[in-house]
Amino acid sequence: MTSSTAAPGADYADTASAAYRAALQVIETVEPRIAAATRKELADQRDSLKLIASENYASPAVLLTMGTWLSDKYAEGTIGHRFYAGCQNVDVVESVAAEHARELFGAPYAYAQPHSGIDANLVAFWAILATRVEAPGLAELGAKHVNDLSEADWESLRNKLGNQRLMGMSLDAGGHLTHGFRPNISGKMFHQRSYGTDPETGLLDYDALAAAAREFKPLILVGGYSAYPRRVDFAKLREIADEVGATLMVDMAHFAGLVAGKVFTGDEDPVPHAHVTTTTTHKSLRGPRGGLVLAQPEYSDAVDKGCPMVLGGPLSHVMAAKAVALAEARQPSFQAYAQRVADNAKSLAEGFLKRGARLVTGGTDNHIVLLDVTSFGLTGRQAESALLDAGVVTNRNSIPADPNGAWYTSGIRFGTPALTTRGFGAAEFDRVAELVVDVLQNTQPNSTGPTGFSKAKYTLADGTAERVHAASAEMLAANPLYPGLTL
Structure with missing residues (x-):
């Protein structure tokens, strides 16, 4: 795909081009607008600086695997125990995906069915509850549609599950919606409490976390x-969990590629320390959109009942693509790629710091750089929009104790996996930092009157977008996306 993946030759590019041209021609005969939007999406991705930490570029092999007749199969159940006949080939697909996941991550058990990271987390939550809690009498609540459950119903459900408690990282400190955020299902299933980071450094305070857990x-x-934007000591988290009798569940969706690529090892690798580990298969792992659950043996039986416990029919074509992506990640070239992802994040962070920008935690040692844009007089929403005007694709993000809340935010999150896949290195990421600062320094919030400024509207100085587009175009041309692929 690029110099950062398994090195395909000209024949590979020609074959992939022919496959995509044929597929789009077939699509065009039924709905030409979809074919046109698909072509336009490739053009847009080729022409923009993609810095969203949760996005990447899957290989043609992974992408093509999803467009097959495996999509036509219903296969509820699990390997060798399906509720539909004729699933022998799906059994092979799921077995291969699970095998690659076990070998790649060194896990005793792997479950490849989750459709997404959120699904993977739901499977994990319910598997832990099923393993550790007896909760009879749920049928009357289970008969209701989730949208019809009142807060009293949720309270009853929590009580029937033993009034169970969950503790996860707060959203503003860097956690995910599914780690106990109240509007999310995880915050409704459990009585939850969040742990944050040190208010001075932005770093995890393990002593404070342990005290809160006790x-x-x-x-x-x-x-x-x-x-x-930092690494985590999962051995310490396991010690805390063991002390209070908790199950340690780790969501490594963002950094799974750094685990697979052996950038995170020892205490920074969650799989040996967690009872249950969940992940997506895209992001830094560079596969299709989907999820995985890895588990220690005592939780495997409950996880294996993810369908029908939480999931419906597994997406057989996506499980096949997961198998292909996991096979790619087992190649030595993926370890080199993962190391470049981390190295490039440091280069990006250093590029920001030397230009006077403010970073949460003062830097990074994973694939994420979190920029505090309040020093530019902007909200995250204004910064995200101005950068998009200049062809820099990012996402606004909360920062610890964010004064602008979760919608407008005060931060911009950057990730290096996608542009590293295109072949960007230290020099290019330093240049990216320069271009980002250029945009933000030339963006002004719009006045809402004599006493205030808008949190959403802004003005980008004339010529800035054109200047940044031109500079980024040179780097993008030198590091083409899907080189040799023509439609």
Whole structure:
């Protein structure tokens, strides 16, 4: 795909081009607008600086695997025990995906059916509850549609589950919605409490976390993050979990590629320490959109009942693509790629710091850089929009104790996996930092009157977008996306 993946030759590019041209021609005969939008999406991705930490570029092999007749199969159940006949080929697909996941991550058990990271987390939550809690009498609540459950119903459900408690990283500190955020299903299923970071450094305070866990005594302690730019000591989290009798569940969706690529090893690798580990298969792992659950043996039987417990029919074509992506990640070239992802994040962070920008935690040692844009007089929403005007694709993100809340935010989250896949290195990421600062320095919030400024509207100085587009175009041309692929 690029110099950062398994090195395809000209024949590979020609074959992939022919496959995509044929597929789009077939699509065009039925709905030409979809074919046109698909072509336009490739053009847009080729022409923009993609810095969203949760996005990447899957290989043509992974993408093509999803467009097959495996999509036509219903296969509820699990390997060798389906509720539909004729699933022998799906059994092979799921077995291969699980095998690659076990070998790649060194896990005793892997479950490849989750459709997404949120589904993977739901499977994990319910598997832990099923393993550790007896909760009879749920049928009357289960008969209701989830949208019809009142807060009293949710309270009854929590009580029937033993009034269980969950502790996860707060959203503003870098946690995910599914780590106990109250509007999310995880915050409704459990009585939850969040742990944060040190208000001075922005770093995890393990002593404070341990003290909070001793007081709260959660059944589930959730580790992992979606916007924390540092590594985590999962051995310490396991010690805390064991002390309070909690199950340690780690959501490694964002950094799974760094685990697979052996950038995170020892105490920074969650799989040996967690009872249950969940992940997506895209993001830094560079596969299709989907999820995985890895588990220690005592939780495997309950996880294996993810369908029908939480999931419906597994997406057989996506499980096949997961198998292909996991096979790619087992190649030595993926370890080199993962190391470049981490190295490039440091280069990006250093590029910001030397230009006077303010970073949460003062830097990074994973794939994420979190920029505090309040020093530019902007909200995250204004910064995100101005950068998009200039062809820099990012997402706004909360920062610890964010004064602008979760919608407008005060931060911008950057990730290096996608542009590293395109072949960007230290020099290019330093240049990216320069371009980002250029945009933000030339963006002004619009006045709402004599006493205030808008949190959403802004003005980008004339010529800025054109200047940044031109500069980024040179780097993008030198590091083409899907080189040799022509439609």
